[in-house]
Amino acid sequence: MPAPLMSDRDLEFMLYELFDTEALTQRAQYADHNRETFDATLGTAKTVAEKVLLPFRQKADNEQPTFDGEKVHMIPDIKVGVDAIIESGLATPTASYETGGMQLPYIVANAATSYLVAAGGVATGYTGLTTANANLIEAHGNQEQIEKWVHPMRSGRFAGTMAMTEPGAGSGLADLTTTAVKQADGSFRVSGSKIFISGGDHELNENIVHLVLARVKGAPKGVKGISLFIVPKFLVNDDGSVGERNEVALAGLFHKMGGRAQTSTALSFGEQDGAVGYLVGEENKGLMYMFHMMNEARIMVGSSAAVTGVAGYQYSLDYAKERPQGRLLSEKDPHAPPVNIIEHPDIRRMLLAQKAYAEGALALCLYGSYLVDDEKTAATEEERQAAHTLLDFLTPIIKTWPSEYGPKANYFAIQVLGGHGYINEHPVEMFYRDNRLNPIHEGTTGIQSMDLLGRKVPMNGFAGYTACLNEIEKTIALAASRDNLSAYATQLADAVTLLKSTTEAVLGATQSQNIDAVFSNSVQYLEMFGHVVIAWLWLKQACVADLALEQQPHEADEQFYRGKLQAMQYFFRIELPEIRHWAKIIGEVDTTSYDMQAAWF
C-alpha cells in the first residue's frame, strides 16, 4: 500500500475542530452544503489523486514536455489528469453555480486540493492558473469578456495563464517594456517578450487565454503605467468558436529543477503586427488588478509548499515505520534484531520537525483560506472588512513561511530515507525539487519581507498588525487558563512582547537611519513574525487537543492529540526561541550585510 498523500485525520481536525468550517453552512452562499458534502468533496479529491494522478506522478517528473519548434509534446497522462480534475468539479470548486462551480467554501476547496497537489501538483498547476485567470477577468473584466473568456475557462475548454515577468525586468515590474497600441476598434496590438510563463503553451485545451501586463504607448513610466490585457493564443469568433491564430509564439521551454511536467515558457507577443489584445478594466490599473488576484495566488503558493511538506512527512513517516535498521544505543545485546528506524531518537527528531513545520504551515494556509471565506461571505460589511484587513496583512507570511519551511521539511524527509531518499524510486527528492520554486515565484521571500515590514505593518494605522496580534492574544488567554498549556501561553506572550518592541525599534530606526540599512534585515523580520504566527497556530491546535484529551477519546484519537501536543512542544522548545537572536539583529539594526561593499566580495 502506498504511503498516504495527506493525513485524513489531520484534515478533519483542521476543518472541524481547529476551524469551525461547519459554521460556514449557515451562510447563504453555502446554504446547500453541510459536512457531508464537504467530506464528499474531500473524498472525491482523494480518489482522483490516488487513482488518476498518483499513478503518473513519477513519469511526469521523468519525462518533461518537449517543443519541436511547432508544438509542445507531453505525456498523455497529464491531459487525463487535467480532465479528471475538471470533470470532478475540482478545478473550480469555489465558483458559483451559475458559472459551473460547486459554490464551496474556500477552506474546503483548499483542503480538497491538497490531495491533488500531494499527488504531484502537475495537473493542478494547469487548472489552478486557469481558475486564477478566470477569477481575475470575472472581477475586473466586462460582461462580454466574462462570457467570451471566463465561461470557456470554467468549463475546461480554455486554459489561462499570467504573463508578467520579462527577461529584462524579473521582479522589477516597474521596468517592464511590453507595449500595447490602441486600434480604431478599441482593441490593442501587444508586442513584447515574457518569460517563465507557466502553462504558456500546450495542447491540453482548445485555447489559452494569456493575461498580459503591458504599457499602453504614452503611459506614465514605472508601475503607474501598467495595464492588463487579455491576449488569447487563438482569436475567438462571435459564436464562441476558436478562430485564427493570434501573434503569440512560443520562443522556448525552460527546464526546471522541479514541477517539471508544467511547461515554463518564453513567449513572444506580436512579432509582426502586434498580438490582438483586449484591455481589462481601465488603462494603467493593471498592476492593481493583478495584485488583487495575487493574494489568492500567494495563498496557493503557500498551500502548495505546505502540502508538499506534508506529503514528504507522510512518506518518510511511513518508511520509518517499516524500515528495520540498526539498534538503539541503549541496547546492550549486539545480536538483538534491528529496530524500525522510527525508534531512533534522531529519526523521531526529523519526523517531528517535519510535522511541526508542515502541519503548522498547513494550519496557516487553511486559516488564510477561512479568511478568504470571511472576506467574501461574512454576515456584515464590518466583518468582511476585518477579514480583508487581516488577510491582507498575513499574506506575505502565508506565502513565505510555508515556502521556506516546506523545503526544510522535505530536506528531513530525504534524510530519514538516507541514500534511498536521494534516488527517484522514492518521491521525497522530487518534493525537495518541486518545493524549491515556492520561495521564488509570486514574489520572492525578499520582496515579501519588504511588503510586510514596509507596507503591511504600518498600513492603515497598523490595522492588520493589530488585528493579527489581537487574534494571538485570544489564544494566549485561552491557553493560560489550561494547566497543561499555561507555560506555553507565557512563552508566546513573551514572544509577542518581543515582536512588538522589535517592530517599534525597527520602524523607529527608519526615521533616523538609512532605510536600505534598516531593511537589510527585513527577511529576519518576516521569519520572526512567521515564527510567532506559527507558534500561535500550534498553541491553538494544542488547546483543541488538550480539551479533547479531557473527554477521554478512544485510543487512536488519544494518540493523535498527544502527537499534536508534542509537535506544539517541539515548536515552542526548539523553534520559537530562535526569535530572540533575530530580534536583536533586527531591532539593533545590524548593518553587517548592508556595509558589505560589492568590491569586497
Next chain:
Amino acid sequence: MPAPLMSDRDLEFMLYELFDTEALTQRAQYADHNRETFDATLGTAKTVAEKVLLPFRQKADNEQPTFDGEKVHMIPDIKVGVDAIIESGLATPTASYETGGMQLPYIVANAATSYLVAAGGVATGYTGLTTANANLIEAHGNQEQIEKWVHPMRSGRFAGTMAMTEPGAGSGLADLTTTAVKQADGSFRVSGSKIFISGGDHELNENIVHLVLARVKGAPKGVKGISLFIVPKFLVNDDGSVGERNEVALAGLFHKMGGRAQTSTALSFGEQDGAVGYLVGEENKGLMYMFHMMNEARIMVGSSAAVTGVAGYQYSLDYAKERPQGRLLSEKDPHAPPVNIIEHPDIRRMLLAQKAYAEGALALCLYGSYLVDDEKTAATEEERQAAHTLLDFLTPIIKTWPSEYGPKANYFAIQVLGGHGYINEHPVEMFYRDNRLNPIHEGTTGIQSMDLLGRKVPMNGFAGYTACLNEIEKTIALAASRDNLSAYATQLADAVTLLKSTTEAVLGATQSQNIDAVFSNSVQYLEMFGHVVIAWLWLKQACVADLALEQQPHEADEQFYRGKLQAMQYFFRIELPEIRHWAKIIGEVDTTSYDMQAAWF
C-alpha cells in the same frame, strides 16, 4: 566570460597566508617542491577544469548513464575528462613517485582538486574512488596485491570502488550478510548484494576493482565478523592482463537527484558459484581497514560540499554584479535606472551568507588536509601522533559541517538568481541537487554526531577534544591582542566556555539518564561544535587579514581583506549566537523528540 569556478585569490590566501603550506617543502617527502610547483599544479587543475570538464558539465547532468542489460552507456566526454585528470597527474597527486604520483602535499592536492570538483565533480567522482581504493590496498594489502591491483589503478588502467552498503542494512553495517567462503587455493568465493555502489559499472577502464565488505562463513556476528575482499570485475592473469569475467553482475542503475553522471549501482556478487575474491589483511578486520580509509573519504566529502558551496557563491556573485533589476528603497526617483542586484541589501546578505558558509567550510577542509600532511610527514612521531589525534577528532565535523552548510549556501545561490536559478540554463540548481548527497553518504549527519559525542569527545581522556580547544585558544589569544578583533576574541572565548559546560552537562547526563534520550540532541551538539570551529577559522582568517591591512596593501588586496573581515563579522553576529539556544537544548537534555511515541505521529 564564464563565472570563475573558484576564487584564485582565496585559494592563494588559504594556502600561503592562512596555513603555512610553503613550510611543507622543508620535509623530505616534499623536498622537490616549492611554491612554484604548487602553483603550477593549481594552474594545471584550473586549465583541465575550464577547458576539459566545464564544457560538458551541463550535458553530463542532463544525460544520465543508461544500462541496456549488458553494458553501461554514458556520454563519451566523461572518459575524456577522466583521462585528462589521469594524464595530468591529478588523479594521484599525493602518491609517491614510485607509484607514479607527484608526491604533493595533501593540502595542495585538495586545493587543486577543488577546481575539478567545481567544474562538475563527474570525472573526479570516478578518479577519487579509484585513488581511495588504491590507498586502502596499499595500506593493508600484501605486495602481490599492490602490484596486481594498485599499480594499474594508479596508472589509470583499472578503476576502483567501495562496496559496503546492502539493501537490508544501509548504515547498519553490523547486519550485512554478504558471505565469503574460503577455497583450497586461499582465495574466497563471495556472494551477496550491494547497493549505492558509485562507479560500480562502466566502460571507462579495462577493469573495476571492488573492495567488498563480507562475512567469512562462521565469523562472529556484528561488526567484529566483517572482512575486506578484493573482488574484480574481470579476473587478472599472472602477467597482469585482464582475463575472464568474474561473477560480478550489474543488477541496475539508480537515478539520483544529483551527481547524475556517476553511476550508482546495484551489484550482485556470485549469483552462481560465488565471485572470486581475495582477502585484504586479516579476517574480521575489514571494518577497521575500511574506517582507516574513511577519514580521508570523509574529508573528501566535506571538501566536495564546501567546493560546491564556493562554486555556487562565485556563480551567483558574478550574476549579481551584472544583472540590473529594481531600485534601492532609498531611491526617490522612480525613473532612475535599475541598479545591479548586488546593490540590494538582501542580495548582499545572501552573498555574504554564502561566503561565510562556503569559505569557512573550505578553510576547515584545507586545515584538515594539512593535518593529514602532518599525520604523515611531520618531523617527529609526537607531532604526527598529535596531528592524528586532532584530525581523528575533527573528522565528523569536517565531514558534516560543510555537508550541511554547503547546501544552505547553494539555496541562497538559487535565490540570488530568482527564477533563473531554478532552471538548468544556470548551474546553481545542479549544485543544490549535487550537494544534497553529502549529508548522507560516508556516514549520515546523525551517525557523525553520535561518533563525535559518543566516541571522539571522550576518546583517550578527551585528547582530541582538548587539542582542538587548545588550537582555538591560541587564535583567541592572538585576536585578543588586536584592537579590531578583541571583541570577537571575547565572543569566541565565551562560546568555548559554553561549549565546555555543555559538553560536561551532556556527558554527565549519560550517567543518570537514558542514553537514547541524552543522545537525541547529538546533531545539535555536532552543529554547535561545528559553529565554534568555523567561528575559530573565521577569526584565524580575520587575524591574517587585519595584519595584512596594516601593511597598506594595494587596492585589490585591501578589498579582499576587508571582505574577509566582513564575512567573519557576519559569522560572529548572525551565526555564532545560535549556539546559545542549542546549548540549552543539549545541556538540559530536552527530551521532546525522544518522548515522541511512534504511535503519536
